[in-house]
Amino acid sequence: MKKDLMRKYTISIIRVEELYSYYGMKLGMTESEFCLLYALNPDYVLSQKEISEERAIPKSTLNTIVKKYESKGYLVVERKEGAKRELLIRLSKSGKKFAEESLKPIYKAEKTAIKKFLEKYDVTYLIALDDFSQYLKEAFES
Numbered sequence: 001m002k003k004d005l006m007r008k009y010t011i012s013i014i015r016v017e018e019l020y021s022y023y024g025m026k027l028g029m030t031e032s033e034f035c036l037l038y039a040l041n042p043d044y045v046l047s048q049k050e051i052s053e054e055r056a057i058p059k060s061t062l063n064t065i066v067k068k069y070e071s072k073g074y075l076v077v078e079r080k081e082g083a084k085r086e087l088l089i090r091l092s093k094s095g096k097k098f099a100e101e102s103l104k105p106i107y108k109a110e111k112t113a114i115k116k117f118l119e120k121y122d123v124t125y126l127i128a129l130d131d132f133s134q135y136l137k138e139a140f141e142s
């Protein structure tokens with residue numbers, strides 16, 4: 001029984017990841033570009049290290065995207081105070097506009113899905129999924 005539940009959970013997570021990847025590509029972005037915009041929109045300020053670790057984007061790939069989007073005027077990159085090598089990244093005014101327009105269909109789909117989800121399930125289910133992902137990470141690392 002537990003093995004079947006784990007399989008169902010894993011397939012569901014993969015399906016969600018594939019949906020985001022597919023619709024990111026439909027927007028003309030790589031999966032990593034999509035993840036970066038999604039992570040920063042609308043007003044988040046994150047370090048490259050945080051983005052790389054949280055979104056599983058290789059540092060070299062992320063660095064390339066950051067340079068590309070910075071040159072387009074979409075990102076503001078600043079040194080983190082008190083840190084020699086750590087950079088903080090945020091969307092510029094034009095980057096916010098680009099992200100908001102690009103991600104609008106994603107947010108619309110999420111809003112529809114979460115509404116249906118919460119009609120059927122309690123919000124604690126989402127919190128439990130987050131806890132489970134942390135437990136699984138700890139188990140892999142031990």
